[in-house]
Amino acid sequence: MRVKVINLDRTSIASLITLSLIFLLITGAAVADVVTPEVPMGRGAQCVEPIEIMRRDHFEFIKHQRDQTVYHGIRGSKHSLAGCIDCHASKGTEGEFLPINAEGQFCQTCHTYAAVKIDCFTCHATVPD
Amino acid sequence: MSCKPMKKDESVSLAQHRRTFFTQAAAGVSLMALAPGVRLVELAMANSEDSLPSNDKRWGLLVDTAKCESGCDECVSACNSEHGLSGHGRPETDAQWIRKVDLKDEQTGHELSIPILCQHCEDPPCVDVCPTGASFRRADGIVLVDKHTCIGCRYCMMACPFQARSFIHEDLTGQKTHSPRGKGTVESCTLCVHRIDEDQEPACVEACREAGHDALVFGDLEDAAGPLASLSSKTATRELRPDLKLNTGVRYTSF
Amino acid sequence: MRAPTFQHMPSSTLFWGVVAIVTAFVVVGFASAHHMESAGHWVTGMNNRVVWGVPHVFAVFLIVSASGALNAASLASVFGRETYKPLSRLSALMAITLLVGGLTVLVLDLGRPDRLIVAMTHYNFRSIFAWNIFLYTGFIVVVVVYLWMMFEPRMNRFVGRLGTTAFAWRLILTTGTGSIFAFLAAREAFDSAVLAPMFIAMSLSFGTALTLILSALIFSIRGDGLPTALMLNLRQLLGYFVIAVAFFVIVDHLTRLYGAEHHSLERFILLDGGIYPMLFWIGQILLGTILPAVILMQRRYKTLATTIAAALLVLVGAFCQLYVLIIGGQAFPIDIVPGFSETSGFFDGVIAEYHPSLAEFGLGMGGVGLALLTYLIATRVLAFLPTSGFDSGPSS
Ligand code: SF4
Numbered sequence: 086m087r088v089k090v091i092n093l094d095r096t097s098i099a100s101l102i103t104l105s106l107i108f109l110l111i112t113g114a115a116v117a118d119v120v121t122p123e124v125p126m127g128r129g130a131q132c133v134e135p136i137e138i139m140r141r142d143h144f145e146f147i148k149h150q151r152d153q154t155v156y157h158g159i160r161g162s163k164h165s166l167a168g169c170i171d172c173h174a175s176k177g178t179e180g181e182f183l184p185i186n187a188e189g190q191f192c193q194t195c196h197t198y199a200a201v202k203i204d205c206f207t208c209h210a211t212v213p214d
Numbered sequence: 215m216s217c218k219p220m221k222k223d224e225s226v227s228l229a230q231h232r233r234t235f236f237t238q239a240a241a242g243v244s245l246m247a248l249a250p251g252v253r254l255v256e257l258a259m260a261n262s263e264d265s266l267p268s269n270d271k272r273w274g275l276l277v278d279t280a281k282c283e284s285g286c287d288e289c290v291s292a293c294n295s296e297h298g299l300s301g302h303g304r305p306e307t308d309a310q311w312i313r314k315v316d317l318k319d320e321q322t323g324h325e326l327s328i329p330i331l332c333q334h335c336e337d338p339p340c341v342d343v344c345p346t347g348a349s350f351r352r353a354d355g356i357v358l359v360d361k362h363t364c365i366g367c368r369y370c371m372m373a374c375p376f377q378a379r380s381f382i383h384e385d386l387t388g389q390k391t392h393s394p395r396g397k398g399t400v401e402s403c404t405l406c407v408h409r410i411d412e413d414q415e416p417a418c419v420e421a422c423r424e425a426g427h428d429a430l431v432f433g434d435l436e437d438a439a440g441p442l443a444s445l446s447s448k449t450a451t452r453e454l455r456p457d458l459k460l461n462t463g464v465r466y467t468s469f
Numbered sequence: 470m471r472a473p474t475f476q477h478m479p480s481s482t483l484f485w486g487v488v489a490i491v492t493a494f495v496v497v498g499f500a501s502a503h504h505m506e507s508a509g510h511w512v513t514g515m516n517n518r519v520v521w522g523v524p525h526v527f528a529v530f531l532i533v534s535a536s537g538a539l540n541a542a543s544l545a546s547v548f549g550r551e552t553y554k555p556l557s558r559l560s561a562l563m564a565i566t567l568l569v570g571g572l573t574v575l576v577l578d579l580g581r582p583d584r585l586i587v588a589m590t591h592y593n594f595r596s597i598f599a600w601n602i603f604l605y606t607g608f609i610v611v612v613v614v615y616l617w618m619m620f621e622p623r624m625n626r627f628v629g630r631l632g633t634t635a636f637a638w639r640l641i642l643t644t645g646t647g648s649i650f651a652f653l654a655a656r657e658a659f660d661s662a663v664l665a666p667m668f669i670a671m672s673l674s675f676g677t678a679l680t681l682i683l684s685a686l687i688f689s690i691r692g693d694g695l696p697t698a699l700m701l702n703l704r705q706l707l708g709y710f711v712i713a714v715a716f717f718v719i720v721d722h723l724t725r726l727y728g729a730e731h732h733s734l735e736r737f738i739l740l741d742g743g744i745y746p747m748l749f750w751i752g753q754i755l756l757g758t759i760l761p762a763v764i765l766m767q768r769r770y771k772t773l774a775t776t777i778a779a780a781l782l783v784l785v786g787a788f789c790q791l792y793v794l795i796i797g798g799q800a801f802p803i804d805i806v807p808g809f810s811e812t813s814g815f816f817d818g819v820i821a822e823y824h825p826s827l828a829e830f831g832l833g834m835g836g837v838g839l840a841l842l843t844y845l846i847a848t849r850v851l852a853f854l855p856t857s858g859f860d861s862g863p864s865s
Contacts, residue, residue: 155360156352158267158411167391208361208396210389305815306516306822315817317809330805330817339655345602347593365588366580368520369598375655376805377817380517381580384509397509398580454805458654 122198125191127172133163143169147205166205171213184211272336272355273405274435274463275419276442276451277328281429282422284327287314289430292421293331296406297393307383309395311403312418317469326469329418329430332357332378332403333454334463340370340379349400355435355463356405364399371400375455378402435463473555474856478848484690491841498835501828502577510580513829518821519799524578526791527833530675531571531840532605532646533668534787536639537676538563539612541703543639546632552699555855556684561616562847563683564639565609570840572605574832597648604642611635620851643672650794657734658798663724667717674710675787677703678780685777687848693857697773704776708765711783715758718790737801738793742820745797748789757786796823 132139134146146164153159161168173191174182185192186206196203293299293312301308312331318324334357340349341357348364351357359370371379379402386396392408395401406416414420419430433442442465451465478484505513515522541560545553553560576582592599615631618624647668650659681703688695722739725731738745761779764770800821805811811818848854 151362155358155362156350158352158407160408160411170391207385208389208394208399210391210394211387214391302511304511306518307511308517310517310815313813313815313817315805315811315813315815317806317811319809321808328806330813339653341593342595343598343652344593345596345598346587346591347596348591363584363587363591364581365584367598368580369596369649371517371520372799373653373655375803377518377803377815381510381520383511383516398506400580455655455807457807 122194124194125173125175125189127191129172132172133168166209167214170210174211174213182212186211267352267354267356269353269355270436272435272463273410274334274355274433274442274465275331275405275416276431276433276445277464277466278429278431278445278468279326279328279466280468281427282327282329283427283429284316284325286327286425286427288421288425288427289329289418290314292417293403296390296417297395297404298388298390302384304383307381309380309382309401311378311380311401324469328466328469330376330378330454331418331464332405333376333460334403334405336461336463338460339373339375339458343369343373345369352407354410356407356410357402358404358407359400359402361394361396361399361401366398366400368400374402375458375460473859475558475852476854476856477850477852478687478691478845478854480849481690481692483692484845484849487686487690488842488845491838491845494834494838495842496835497831498574498577498833498838501831501835502582504828505578505832506582512826514823514825515829516821516823518816519796519823521795521799522823523792523796523825523829524574524832524836525795526788527836528571528574528578529646529791529795530787531567531574531836533643533672534675534679535564535567535571536608536643537672537674538567538679539635539639540673540676540706541680542615543632543636546628547636552702555696555859556680556699558616558619558853558855559684559687559848560680561612561619561635562844562853563680564612565616566840566843566847567679568605568609569843570836570838573839574836577832577835597645597652601642601645601649604638604645608635608638608642611638639672640669643669650798656798656801656803657731658738658794658801661721661724663717663721667714667721670710670713670717671787671790674707674714674783677707677710678783678787681707681777681780682784683844685773687845687854691854691857695773696855696859700773700776701771704765704771704779707776707780707783708762711758711762711765714790715754715762718753718758734801737820738797742797742801745793745800748797749793752789753786753793756782757789761786799823 134142139146147166147169150159150162150164151166153162154165169192170185174185175190177183183190184206186203187193188197192203192205290310290312297311299309299311312329314327315330316325316327334351334355336351336355338349338351338357341351343349344364345367346363346365348360348362349357349370350360366381368381371377371381379400381400382395382397384397389395393404406414406418409416415432416430419432422428422430431441431445433440435442437443445467446465449467451467452469453460453462453465513522539560541553542557542564544550545557576585579585581587588602592602594600611631612635615628615635618627618631644665647665651661651664653659681700684700685695722735725735736742738749740746761782764775764779764782800823802811802816802818802820805817
């Protein structure tokens with residue numbers, strides 16, 4: 086079988102570059118258009134870690150804390166899941182707490198967006214005590 | 215009551231001890247400096263050095279069967295409400311961490327009533343058989359299930375001589391923050407580990423005292439000056455299924 | 470004897486018909502598992518007293534039979550019985566698929582089957598269960614290699630060595646499976662030293678019975694007649710194995726009856742335990758032991774039809790035996806405070822109730838279906854079937 090060699094002259098290279106630029110512009114605009122999740126605000130001035138870090142590593146923190154609690158009885162430290170819920174649970178119209186894993190609530194909003202299933206709330210309380 | 219030191223469970227590293235010590239020292243100093251009424255949840259809730267599980271302690275219970283009243287189930291209801299164990303109207307599959315059992319001596323006809331719960335064995339069969347290591351014994355003797363690694367095989371329930379474990383047979387909602395529990399995993403009495411970590415006694419013990427019976431005594435089995443040692447020096451204690459040589463952490467007197 | 474040759478299963482309506490039927494079983498199995506997992510185990514008959522139920526009866530049956538299914542291959546390559554060589558590939562295939570079927574049932578019955586990965590990454594080496602995970606996966610690997618050496622002419626010379634490894638492995642595997650129960654000192658019914666050798670005898674017996682039945686199935690599907698002489702050879706072997714199982718069952722009960730402490734357990738299993746004595750005497754002893762033993766040992770019943778009937782009876786007995794052992798052993802109350810009678814609102818001192826649900830049978834049958842489906846499909850993919858004419862006996 087003979088391989089066809091594509092010979093590019095200058096004009097085609099130029100037009101290719103232009104095309105890619107246009108493509109980039111369009112997709113860039115599209116990216117800017119992407120709906121990011123609207124996460125309910127927590128109570129208090131700030132989170133236990135900078136937001137950028139929490140976004141990426143919150144599960145590592147929670148998981149580390151979980152083993153500290155289960156095996157070493159270290160409770161109430163700043164990375165506990167209960168702590169997340171205390172600050173981030175929002176209240177409904179009647180003043181009652183809404184489950185943090187309900188649609189539109191703090192945990193679920195992001196996790197729906199990222200399509201990552203949460204397994205915490207099979208067992209853990211979803212509202213502050 | 216002897217208990218050999220449990221090396222295998224020595225899980226709190228020295229570095230960790232040191233680190234916690236400094237945090238706690240700092241916490242103590244700042245708490246003293248702060249005016250009362252200032253809410254510092256994190257500091258107030260942080261553990262004190264001696265509440266970290268260590269193997270110079272072994273938590274246990276002593277049941278004085280002479281004081282335990284037949285028909286009374288204060289301890290059971292206290293446990294149920296402390297851990298949010300609500301039934302589903304199906305007694306065979308509903309969770310039961312502590313239950314009242316009426317006994318009758320087959321020889322003498324003598325009758326008594328005792329609570330049976332996880333016996334927090336020194337050599338727990340459930341821990342031996344668990345394939346993933348989810349069933350474990352904390353350094354201070356409390357036998358627990360790490361529900362994050364329990365696969366729900368129920369082999370531990372086959373192995374438990376006291377039928378002290380329950381499997382969660384359905385989806386749950388409304389769990390207590392301090393007592394996470396969910397479908398498909400196995401659970402049993404935690405000796406109210408969340409209370410012990412905060413220097414409180416188990417809910418059943420408190421309820422029994424409040425009901426005026428005082429049949430349950432909680433304490434450190436290793437502490438020669440503690441309530442358990444002094445009580446068991448006065449009367450002989452007995453463990454359930456002594457034939458299995460489990461060296462249980464729950465003991466019974468006066469029978 | 471000339472070396473046997475092998476072929477693929479030819480495509481036929483009958484073949485695909487059987488595949489469709491076993492696929493239906495698999496579908497029912499997965500549907501049942503899904504039902505149990507999404508609703509929770511309360512929809513089954515299993516509860517806090519009887520924690521292992523019908524799915525475990527099926528799973529243990531399949532796992533125990535898997536090791537016995539290797540009989541024909543072991544006879545050929547370990548004990549030099551060349552007559553069985555034509556069946557050796559099928560025999561190894563059967564061992565793998567039965568094990569896979571059994572393990573699938575076991576996994577799908579877990580409270581958290583989604584955490585299978587946890588079971589593979591967290592090991593407690595004090596647990597016989599964890600050891601079994603290695604024994605099972607290791608067995609599959611060994612048998613796959615064994616098969617490869619049978620298929621690959623250049624590797625044929627290693628078949629004997631691999632066969633010996635597989636043979637040793639299956640003995641350990643069955644002992645391991647028996648030990649899952651034998652290590653439960655807390656429960657009278659399982660706390661027995663004969664359990665491990667009994668499981669080995671059971672594996673030989675169940676596995677040979679299944680070899681007979683599956684051979685009848687697969688060769689009828691192919692349609693060139695059954696290997697009658699070979700199957701009649703296996704017939705006698707099955708007879709011996711049935712008697713071996715019976716021997717251990719008798720020893721087990723006699724040792725318990727000897728001391729006084731187990732008398733109430735024995736009364737329960739043998740006399741007044743409701744369904745359990747019934748399954749024991751009628752299912753396990755009459756249908757599963759005496760009848761097949763008579764059929765298999767009497768010369769005048771030496772026909773293919775009676776042999777298959779006897780093999781089916783052995784399987785009926787197998788299920789009854791495992792049911793009585795696994796479920797009866799849990800239903801009998803644990804004497805928590807010896808010397809005292811116990812009563813409570815939580816089923817102390819009473820026989821535990823167990824009413825298996827359809828979903829449990831569905832799941833168990835799904836495992837059987839999965840084993841058969843993979844078995845059948847594999848015969849299409851590779852040359853597992855001995856070409857007809859290997860059998861020296863009269864063909865029917
Ligand atoms: S049910 Fe959970 S805790 Fe019990 S043996 Fe199985 S994995 Fe371990």
